[in-house]
Amino acid sequence: MIATFLALVFVGCIARLLITGRRERTLPPGPPTIPILGNLHILPQVDQSHLKFTEWARRYGDIFSIKIASNTMVVLSSATAIKEIVDKSSWIASSRPPKYISILSAGGYHVLFACDTPLLRKIRKAIARFLSPAHAMRHSPIRSAESTQLLYELMTHPEDFSKSIGRYMHSIAMLTTYGQRVPSAASPNAQYFMELLHQSMRIHVHGNFPPIDLIPVLKYLPERWAPWLAISRRSRAQTAALHSEFTEVAISHVSSAKPEDDTARQGECFISYISKMRLSPEEFDTFSYSAFTLTEAGTDTTATYLRSLVLILAVYPEYQERARQEIDDVVGLARLPELADFSQMPFINALIKEVTRIQPIFPTGIPHYTTEDIRYKDYIIPKNTTVIMNIYSIFRNPDIFDEPEVFNPERYIQSEHGTRDGMDTDFRDNLIFGAGRRICAGESMARNTIQLTAMRLIWAFSFSSAVDPQTSRPVPRDLDFYEPGFMTTPHPFRCTIQVRSGDRREVILRAFDDAKEVLQRYER
Ligand code: HEM
Numbered sequence: 001m002i003a004t005f006l007a008l009v010f011v012g013c014i015a016r017l018l019i020t021g022r023r024e025r026t027l028p029p030g031p032p033t034i035p036i037l038g039n040l041h042i043l044p045q046v047d048q049s050h051l052k053f054t055e056w057a058r059r060y061g062d063i064f065s066i067k068i069a070s071n072t073m074v075v076l077s078s079a080t081a082i083k084e085i086v087d088k089s090s091w092i093a094s095s096r097p098p099k100y101i102s103i104l105s106a107g108g109y110h111v112l113f114a115c116d117t118p119l120l121r122k123i124r125k126a127i128a129r130f131l132s133p134a135h136a137m138r139h140s141p142i143r144s145a146e147s148t149q150l151l152y153e154l155m156t157h158p159e160d161f162s163k164s165i166g167r168y169m170h171s172i173a174m175l176t177t178y179g180q181r182v183p184s185a186a187s188p189n190a191q192y193f194m195e196l197l198h199q200s201m202r203i204h205v206h207g208n209f210p211p212i213d214l215i216p217v218l219k220y221l222p223e224r225w226a227p228w229l230a231i232s233r234r235s236r237a238q239t240a241a242l243h244s245e246f247t248e249v250a251i252s253h254v255s256s257a258k259p260e261d262d263t264a265r266q267g268e269c270f271i272s273y274i275s276k277m278r279l280s281p282e283e284f285d286t287f288s289y290s291a292f293t294l295t296e297a298g299t300d301t302t303a304t305y306l307r308s309l310v311l312i313l314a315v316y317p318e319y320q321e322r323a324r325q326e327i328d329d330v331v332g333l334a335r336l337p338e339l340a341d342f343s344q345m346p347f348i349n350a351l352i353k354e355v356t357r358i359q360p361i362f363p364t365g366i367p368h369y370t371t372e373d374i375r376y377k378d379y380i381i382p383k384n385t386t387v388i389m390n391i392y393s394i395f396r397n398p399d400i401f402d403e404p405e406v407f408n409p410e411r412y413i414q415s416e417h418g419t420r421d422g423m424d425t426d427f428r429d430n431l432i433f434g435a436g437r438r439i440c441a442g443e444s445m446a447r448n449t450i451q452l453t454a455m456r457l458i459w460a461f462s463f464s465s466a467v468d469p470q471t472s473r474p475v476p477r478d479l480d481f482y483e484p485g486f487m488t489t490p491h492p493f494r495c496t497i498q499v500r501s502g503d504r505r506e507v508i509l510r511a512f513d514d515a516k517e518v519l520q521r522y523e524r
Contacts, residue, residue, distance in 0.1 A: 020035065020036050020038075020069055020070050021033050021034060021035055021036050021037050021038030021039075021040075021067050021069055021070070022035070022038070022067070023038075023065060023067050024072075024382070026378075026379060026380040026382075027065040027072065027074075027379060027380070027381075027382075028060070028061070028063045028064050028065045028074060028379045028381075029060045029061065029064055029065070030056070030060055030064040030065040030066050030067070031056060031060070031064075031066070033067050036069065037069060038066070038067025038068055038069055038070075038071075039066045039067050039068065040067075040068050040069060043066065043068065045207060046205060046206055046207035046208075046486050047483075047486070049364055049388075050363035050364050050390060050392035050393070051392075053075050053077070053364060053388065053390045053392075053393060054077070054390065054392060054393035054396060056075070057075065057077035057390060057393045061077075062076065062077045062078035062080070062081050063075070063076055063077070063078075063081050063085075063376065063377075063379070064077075068214070069214060071214070071384075071386070072381075072382060072384075072385045072386070073385065073386040073387075073388060074381050074385050074386070074387050074388070075388045075390050076387065076388065076389050076390065077390045077393040077394060077397075078394060078426075079394060079425075079426040079427045079428070079431060080425065080426040081376070082389050082426075082431070082435050083426045083435075084376055085374060085376050085381065085387065086368055086387060086389065086435040086436040087435050087436050089370075089374045089436075090435075090436035090437045091437070092370055092371050092372040092374060093368050093369075093370050093371075093374060093387060093436055094116055094368060094371075094436050094437040094438050095115045095116035095368070095369040095370070095371050096113050096114060096115050096116070096366075096367060096368065096369050096438075097206075097213075097367050097369045097386045098115050098213065098369070099113070099204070099206075099212075099213055100212045100213055100216075100219060101203055101204070101209060101212060101228065101232050102114070102203075102204055104229065104232040104233060104236065105200070105203045105204070105231075105232035105233070105235045105236050105239075106200075106235075106236060106239070106289075106293070107236065107286075107289070109123070109286055109289055109290060109293070110200070110204065110293045110296075111123065111124065111127065111290045111293045111294060111297065111441075112204070112293060112296070112297050112366060113204045113366075115369070116369075116371065116437075119283070119286060122283075122287075123286065123287055123290045124437075124438075124441065126273070126274060126277065126287060127270070127290065127294060127441045128441050130270055130273050131176075131441050131442050131444065131445055132444070133444040136444045136445040136448060137448075138268060139172075139175070139176060139268065139445065140339065140448070141518060142172075142175055142181075142268075142518060142519075142522065143172055143448065143449060143452065144338070144339075144452065144515070145515035145518040145519050146168055146171055146172055146175075146181070146515075146519070147168070147452060147453055147456055148336070148508065148511040148512040148514075148515040149168070149183075149512060149515070149519065150164055150165065150168040150453070150456075151336075151456060151457075151460050151508045151511070151512070152508060152509070152512040153167075154457075154460070154461060154497055155460070155461075155499050155505065155508055158461075158496070158497035158498070159494070160185075161310060161495065161497055162307055162492065163185045164185070165303050165306045165307055165310075166185060166194070166299075166300075166303050167182055167184065167185035167190065168303070168306075168453075169298070169299050169300070169302045169303035169306070169449075170182050170185075170190060170193065170194070170295075170299045170303075171183075172298065172302075172449060173294070173295045173296075173297075173298030173299045174246075174295060175268075175269065175522055176269065176270060176294070176295075176298060176445070177246075177269060177270045177271065177291040177292075177294050177295045177298075178246040178247070178249065178250045178269055178270075178271055178291065178295070179250050179253055179254075179268060179269030179271065179272060179522065180246065180249055180250065180253075180269075180522060180523075180524055181519060181522040181523055183519070183523055189242070189245075192242065193242065193295070193299075194299075196235065196238055196239055196242065197296050197299060197300060199231065199235050200235060200239070200296060201300075201486070201487070202231075203228075203231065203232055203235055205486045206367075206486075209228040210226075210228065212228075239292055240289070242292070243288070243289060243291070243292040246291075246292070247271055247288055247291070249524055250269055250271035250272065251271065251275065253272075254271065254272045254275055270291045270294060271288055271291055274287045274288060274291075294441075294442075297440075297441075297442060298442050298445070298446075300487065301361055301442075301446065301487075302446050302449055302450060304361050304487060304488070304489050304490075305355070305356070305361060305446075305450055306450070306453055306454075306457075307489070307490050308355055308359055308490055309352075309355050309450075309454060309457070310457070310463055310495060310497075311477065311481065311490045311493060311495070312351075312355055312358075312407065312479070313457075313458070313463040314463040314464055314465050314477065314495045314496075315407075315465070315477050315478060315479065316407065317464065319351060319409055320458070320462070320463060322347055323347055323348050323351055323458045324458055324459075324462075324500075326345055326346075326347045326348060327341075327345065327348065327455060327458055327459045328459075330344045330345065331455075331459060333501075333503045333504065333507070334503075334507065335507060336456055336459065336460075336507060336508075336511050337452070337455035337456055337459050338452075339448060339451060339452050341455060342451045342452075342455065345455065346413060347409065347413065348451075348454060348455060348458065349412070349451075350409040350410065350411075350412035350413050350418075351409040351454070352450060352451065352454055353409070353412045353418060353429070354407060354408065354409040354411065354412060354418070356432050357395045357401070357418060358395070358407050358479060359479070359482060359488050359490075360391045360392055360395060360432045360488065361432060361487055361488055362391065362432065362434075362486070362487060362488075363390075363391060363392035363488055364388050364389065364390050364391065364392065364486075365388065365389035365390075365391055365434055365435075366434060366438070367386050367387065367388055368386070368387040368389075368435075368436065368438060369384070369385070369386055369387065370382070370383055370384065370385045370387060371383060371384075389431075389434070389435060391431055391432060394431065399420075399423070400419050400420060400423045401418060401419060401420065402420055407479055416429075417429065430443055433446075459500075459504070460499060460500065460504055460508060461497050461498060461499055461500060462497075462498050462500055463495055463496070463497055464495070464496045464498075465477055465495065465496065466493070466494035466495050466496055467496065475494065477493060481493060
């Protein structure tokens, strides 16, 4: 009797193991699976996933599925699939894949990677209101002042342009969240922040650490055998300490601000904003911790975009020249471009869009996770499925874009979304900012910053390939000069940056001088 029972249990276990990894019939198609692993053995490294997913999209269609043991991933490669699944079922497609390591390193409250919970929803709502287009406009004066320091640095130390762009974006993100600026990239806190930011990205991005969520027993390893656990715990402590330091300063500014300072400081930073909400001390701590992750989200993204823009301007002198003509006609020589000028710059607008199309910052977006079953066409995307938006594949689809491998801003002059005739359906301008409820909260701020900075850079400088001191020839660069990854970043590159004329130099010096009064208000 016992022997029969044990035999049945054994057979049951084997049968279960054999169906583990098998694709359910109601799922979208995908690459053939093998027992137990599913597609795990052919899953690409994270830095290659946009390429492999694009190849699979061409073979299996705009929606395909991948099995990772018993887990399911669905990859969307069309604007329509994203709209129908992530936008329309937003309330059940807006969590993130649960990751033990995220909880260990950020208590589950890294806004970008946190699972959907009632408290997270409250935090995101506060962030979304704070960064709404109207609110984001309140940061215009300080953003404009910060950009004059960027121009000044590029004029005086052009070889450090990448560092200057990094400082500029970090300063804007710090001002937005903590009301404090970062006057120098060499400041110890700025350097420490960058270290923590890169550590945080390593921790949260899938594939860098062993698959603890797939093999939960790995959680219980002693730290000496599992350095990833130690790194994650340390990251949490380091982040909390730096965050407390920033918050203390922000709070002291808020409490010492006089009513007449309102437009200068009070109400401008996120910490100040949430200090006016009626939050319990515990809630305040969690909300304010999200300020740190907000600073992370705002720092590297826009900086990466601006570095791409510089690379592309240097690679394509003909487009640079056309953008210059446009800006010179509208702005002239006597002043810097302002955000209000942007509506008269169709070509620069097209250039900005084409830079994001050719090298989208997050080529496979940031994964979403379903909390209920979703029906789409004849498929069922089950609860607890990871949903990937393969933006790269959409932007490189020859059915949608003419010669998608070619950098050509002109396509956005010919049609609003740069797509072939009749292919505009369901396209929107902000696909690179994600979809549904988790769509980028900083979109408006990022757009304003990119538009203002792009106009000012093109107005002020000429960008060209660096000259090799050995051969005295320009160093050739092309659009493949990128580090593939979760975030697409140009490899560090040299570039020749020269101010376009003496008149422009004078305007920059005067603007930076005028901005100092605003900038100094935010220095501690
Ligand atoms: C070019 C610049 C930027 C790009 C391409 C970008 C892109 C993204 C993407 C793809 C997401 C995930 C959306 C999704 O899950 O569907 C995201 C989320 C987010 N972004 Fe951005 N972002 C940029 C700039 C910024 C800035 C400047 C800020 C803040 C100051 C910011 C704050 C956030 C936040 C808080 C989230 C989390 C939203 C959530 O999970 O609920 N981003 N961003």
